[in-house]
Amino acid sequence: MTQTSDTTATPVITAEPLVDFDVVDATLRAALDAGGEWAELFAEDRESAGVVFDEGRVEEMNSGRDRGVGIRVTAGDITGYAHTSDLSAKGLAEAARTAAAVARRQPHGGTVDMMSFFGTGLAEPQVAVLPASVGAEHKVALLRAADDAARSNHEAITQVTARYGESRRRIMVANTSGVCAADDQVRTLFSVGCVASGDGGLQTGRETVGYTVGWELFDDYDPTELAERAAQRAVTKLAARPAPSGEVPVVIACGGGGVLFHEACGHGLEADLVRKGASVFAGRVGSQVAASGVTLVDDGTMGPEWGALVIDDEGHPTQRNELISDGVLTDYMWDWLRSRDEGRAPSGNGRRQSYTHLPMVRMTNTFVTNGDTDPADIIADTQSGVYVAHLGGGQVNTATGDFVFGMTEAYLISDGVITEPLREGNLIGNGPQVLADIDAIGNDFAMGSPGTCGKDGQGVPVGDGQPTLRVRALTVGGTAA
Amino acid sequence: MSELRQFDTDELAQLAQRVCEQVQGDEQIEVCVSTGRSTTVRAYNGDVESLRSGRTAAIGVRVIEDGRQGFASAGSLDADVVSDTLAAARRNVTFGESDPHQGLAEPDGVDSPGLDLSDTAVLRVSDAEKIAAAIDLERRCLSADSRISGVRVAAWSDGWSQSALASSTGISVQSEHGNCSVGAQPLATDGDETQIGYAGDAARRPDELDIDRVVTESTALATGQLGATKPPSEHLPVVLAPPVVAAFIGVVASVLAADSVLKGRSPFADRVGEQIADERLHLIDDPTEPTTLGAANFDGEGLAARRNALISAGVLCGFLHNAYTARRSDATSTGSAVRGTRSLPGVGTHAPVVATGDIAADMLNASVGNGVLVRGVSGLHSGVNPTSGDFSVGAWGHRIAGGEIAEPFREATIASTLQRMLLAICGIGATAEPLAGGMSMPPLIIADVALSGV
Numbered sequence: 001m002t003q004t005s006d007t008t009a010t011p012v013i014t015a016e017p018l019v020d021f022d023v024v025d026a027t028l029r030a031a032l033d034a035g036g037e038w039a040e041l042f043a044e045d046r047e048s049a050g051v052v053f054d055e056g057r058v059e060e061m062n063s064g065r066d067r068g069v070g071i072r073v074t075a076g077d078i079t080g081y082a083h084t085s086d087l088s089a090k091g092l093a094e095a096a097r098t099a100a101a102v103a104r105r106q107p108h109g110g111t112v113d114m115m116s117f118f119g120t121g122l123a124e125p126q127v128a129v130l131p132a133s134v135g136a137e138h139k140v141a142l143l144r145a146a147d148d149a150a151r152s153n154h155e156a157i158t159q160v161t162a163r164y165g166e167s168r169r170r171i172m173v174a175n176t177s178g179v180c181a182a183d184d185q186v187r188t189l190f191s192v193g194c195v196a197s198g199d200g201g202l203q204t205g206r207e208t209v210g211y212t213v214g215w216e217l218f219d220d221y222d223p224t225e226l227a228e229r230a231a232q233r234a235v236t237k238l239a240a241r242p243a244p245s246g247e248v249p250v251v252i253a254c255g256g257g258g259v260l261f262h263e264a265c266g267h268g269l270e271a272d273l274v275r276k277g278a279s280v281f282a283g284r285v286g287s288q289v290a291a292s293g294v295t296l297v298d299d300g301t302m303g304p305e306w307g308a309l310v311i312d313d314e315g316h317p318t319q320r321n322e323l324i325s326d327g328v329l330t331d332y333m334w335d336w337l338r339s340r341d342e343g344r345a346p347s348g349n350g351r352r353q354s355y356t357h358l359p360m361v362r363m364t365n366t367f368v369t370n371g372d373t374d375p376a377d378i379i380a381d382t383q384s385g386v387y388v389a390h391l392g393g394g395q396v397n398t399a400t401g402d403f404v405f406g407m408t409e410a411y412l413i414s415d416g417v418i419t420e421p422l423r424e425g426n427l428i429g430n431g432p433q434v435l436a437d438i439d440a441i442g443n444d445f446a447m448g449s450p451g452t453c454g455k456d457g458q459g460v461p462v463g464d465g466q467p468t469l470r471v472r473a474l475t476v477g478g479t480a481a
Numbered sequence: 482m483s484e485l486r487q488f489d490t491d492e493l494a495q496l497a498q499r500v501c502e503q504v505q506g507d508e509q510i511e512v513c514v515s516t517g518r519s520t521t522v523r524a525y526n527g528d529v530e531s532l533r534s535g536r537t538a539a540i541g542v543r544v545i546e547d548g549r550q551g552f553a554s555a556g557s558l559d560a561d562v563v564s565d566t567l568a569a570a571r572r573n574v575t576f577g578e579s580d581p582h583q584g585l586a587e588p589d590g591v592d593s594p595g596l597d598l599s600d601t602a603v604l605r606v607s608d609a610e611k612i613a614a615a616i617d618l619e620r621r622c623l624s625a626d627s628r629i630s631g632v633r634v635a636a637w638s639d640g641w642s643q644s645a646l647a648s649s650t651g652i653s654v655q656s657e658h659g660n661c662s663v664g665a666q667p668l669a670t671d672g673d674e675t676q677i678g679y680a681g682d683a684a685r686r687p688d689e690l691d692i693d694r695v696v697t698e699s700t701a702l703a704t705g706q707l708g709a710t711k712p713p714s715e716h717l718p719v720v721l722a723p724p725v726v727a728a729f730i731g732v733v734a735s736v737l738a739a740d741s742v743l744k745g746r747s748p749f750a751d752r753v754g755e756q757i758a759d760e761r762l763h764l765i766d767d768p769t770e771p772t773t774l775g776a777a778n779f780d781g782e783g784l785a786a787r788r789n790a791l792i793s794a795g796v797l798c799g800f801l802h803n804a805y806t807a808r809r810s811d812a813t814s815t816g817s818a819v820r821g822t823r824s825l826p827g828v829g830t831h832a833p834v835v836a837t838g839d840i841a842a843d844m845l846n847a848s849v850g851n852g853v854l855v856r857g858v859s860g861l862h863s864g865v866n867p868t869s870g871d872f873s874v875g876a877w878g879h880r881i882a883g884g885e886i887a888e889p890f891r892e893a894t895i896a897s898t899l900q901r902m903l904l905a906i907c908g909i910g911a912t913a914e915p916l917a918g919g920m921s922m923p924p925l926i927i928a929d930v931a932l933s934g935v
Contacts, residue, residue: 055744057580060825061573065565066556070535078528083535085557101608102532136576159745195746195868202748202868245896245933246714276525277668278633278677356535393863395875399668399677402892404875406863425873426864428894428933475711477864477873477894479931
């Protein structure tokens with residue numbers, strides 16, 4: 001096998017590479033010499049910092065640093081992977097040989113003649129103000145202001161936690177197919193959680209904002225407003241009644257409901273699960289899998305959303321992938337390994353939590369596009385049901401499509417009007433059924449809160465969004481008779 | 482087998498000690514250092530799908546001065562990284578705010594249980610044996626039942642970790658231990674329908690892994706769900722299978738940690754000495770039982786791990802404490818600091834144990850009459866609010882009709898509140914069934930839970 005690429009010569013990465021190109025070259029050659037058919041080097045340097053403000057004072061100030069390399073070697077269907085925090089040429093060569101050891105189980109005749117990298121990605125962070133350049137006193141001041149705002153919002157607020165987090169993750173990926181890419185990913189996050197205390201016990205409210213931006217996040221978001229909203233959410237729930245138990249029409253507010261699609265069908269459209277027959281959507285490309293009008297997109301280019309990336313963790317540029325078009329399943333999401341087997345291009349969905357992990361198919365920013373109905377009309381048109389203003393996390397069994405997700409702010413709909421607040425609970429549904437049961441789609445598209453998606457023990461940042469929409473019947477896991 | 486270890490544990494202890502010795506003025510320093518190596522093999526279609534291995538190193542430094550706390554961590558033990566981490570922790574202190582109760586743990590004179598947890602058997606397993614174990618696990622799942630159509634994951638994992646913790650208050654402890662685990666997710670197919678099962682085991686020694694149970698349980702869970710339907714919504718008694726009991730008890734234990742109590746985030750604050758559960762419930766945390774992977778000689782602050790009663794005959798005995806929550810509550814630490822090298826110590830359980838009850842295994846369903854057996858739950862992170870106690874999780878399993886196991890159900894939830902569920906326990910199995918990691922739990926019967934389906 002000869003590994004070359006059309007484009008030539010020097011990679012366009014301008015910043016200092018995490019690993020020198022000659023070391024990259026030597027490491028990849030060592031992996032092939034040791035029995036690999038294809039090899040990849042993934043280097044990562046991550047810096048993070050955070051402040052936790054709790055009980056009216058700074059409780060925790062932390063910072064962390066991680067640097068390491070993962071070497072992936074494949075031969076046929078076998079993948080070997082070795083990670084190390086020893087970035088010396090010797091350390092990397094040893095990791096390359098370790099990763100390649102298992103590849104010898106599947107003999108092949110390939111050797112590498114030459115490698116010529118072509119560069120993609122951004123070597124410099126695309127943010128206005130690097131969070132690390134901002135003094136900690138400003139971060140503390142921001143959290144204190146949020147704490148004050150929440151506590152003075154209502155006398156029932158008895159506890160407030162405000163958190164600030166920043167991370168900068170520099171990655172470099174090079175492989176024997178000629179990919180050589182780098183990215184510099186900056187994320188900034190703020191969250192505030194309030195506890196309200198009343199006759200009926202304790203209730204909680206939370207607000208979170210996070211984007212792939214720097215300190216300029218706070219030009220657009222005022223922490224005190226977010227704190228007031230979180231406080232109001234907790235106070236409102238003090239009067240909440242038990243949620244109903246059983247199937248009812250559910251209207252999901254724009255923004256925070258995108259997690260429904262993340263769980264209901266997003267995971268099931270990941271090619272690794274499809275390939276193993278562990279998805280209800282396997283073999284259904286070209287079929288109607290959702291109500292007409294439903295268009296589902298996964299878009300890694302959607303900056304500055306939480307799941308946005310210039311390249312994925314295999315060095316491929318992210319892109320906008322339309323997965324469901326007007327109810328018809330058009331494609332799955334792909335990483336390098338699964339697309340190689342299908343002889344197609346990857347879709348920029350190969351991601352990993354860190355250099356210690358193997359990449360796999362992951363979502364980026366997943367959302368349903370706008371319909372044409374006024375959201376007010378959707379509510380007015382619902383005789384009785386549940387209005388979910390804010391969703392928490394969820395979980396799916398991809399083999400059956402059964403999924404749950406938590407409603408952290410919900411109300412009863414009576415005679416087309418939003419009425420009493422409901423206590424927390426999970427909603428449960430079946431992905432294919434819910435997609436077919438969407439009977440109204442609003443025109444008020446919005447992205448939701450930043451999320452962390454977990455799969456096989458790896459967490460990666462993701463975004464989701466949708467317009468207001470209604471599902472004809474979803475099971476609400478409350479306790480009311 | 483010392484040549485297979487990355488560092489000598491004594492060297493780690495010396496490193497931690499050397500950093501602590503850099504203490505200046507009134508500050509306190511606590512240093513946690515660790516190294517680890519791990520391997521994961523996944524099998525697919527009768528061969529290796531992937532083999533991942535690696536080594537990690539980590540340091541976490543906590544500095545406290547005038548009640549202010551700073552923390553920094555890094556993923557390397559290189560000399561420059563170690564000194565940068567101490568400098569970063571000191572920098573972080575300058576922005577902390579004073580809390581009179583803040584401070585490191587002080588030696589309390591309690592002896593550690595003195596467990597020998599450093600069995601090196603796992604270091605002697607070759608890559609070839611690990612590969613064979615994963616491939617064999619897949620093969621055995623596939624041949625367990627003709628309806629098993631594939632295995633999404635059949636995996637072997639093992640790891641070895643060494644750590645040391647030292648502080649300027651005179652704490653100096655070290656530990657090394659290994660673990661290994663297997664896990665399988667078989668798929669069962671009948672016509673257009675596919676169901677997935679899961680089971681796993683973990684142990685300190687490879688010969689303690691119960692692979693028979695993993696195969697039997699994972700395939701039975703997958704095939705048992707074939708034909709499952711959505712049940713009608715009703716209030717009924719539920720039997721929680723032992724893995725579900727473990728998940729439920731994990732949530733209960735989290736709200737009995739003093740940090741959530743002190744911060745007004747536990748529904749059980751101010752309830753010590755009161756009946757918070759049915760009198761049949763006895764819950765302890767027991768890190769001194771060496772057969773579980775939760776066994777420990779020391780907690781995350783270097784104090785002796787110890788046995789703590791949480792609920793006795795339904796009465797709340799007390800809360801779990803680390804050094805900070807103890808000082809703030811005018812109590813003593815219960816040795817319940819839990820942490821990773823890279824995080825500050827929190828409060829939690831090591832190895833929760835529920836005492837068995839009096840209902841024989843073959844009488845469980847009969848004692849319920851009509852209800853449901855919940856074999857698995859989902860959405861614990863999204864449907865349980867540990868502050869309010871609201872509890873609503875996805876559930877699947879089998880109906881119980883006329884005292885017998887009946888048809889499977891899925892796409893349902895069970896809901897109540899933690900407070901009500903504890904009081905509504907109306908039966909505990911007489912046999913604790915084995916779970917991963919040497920743990921075991923008896924089944925629990927809870928009266929009047931809302932099952933939501935159609």
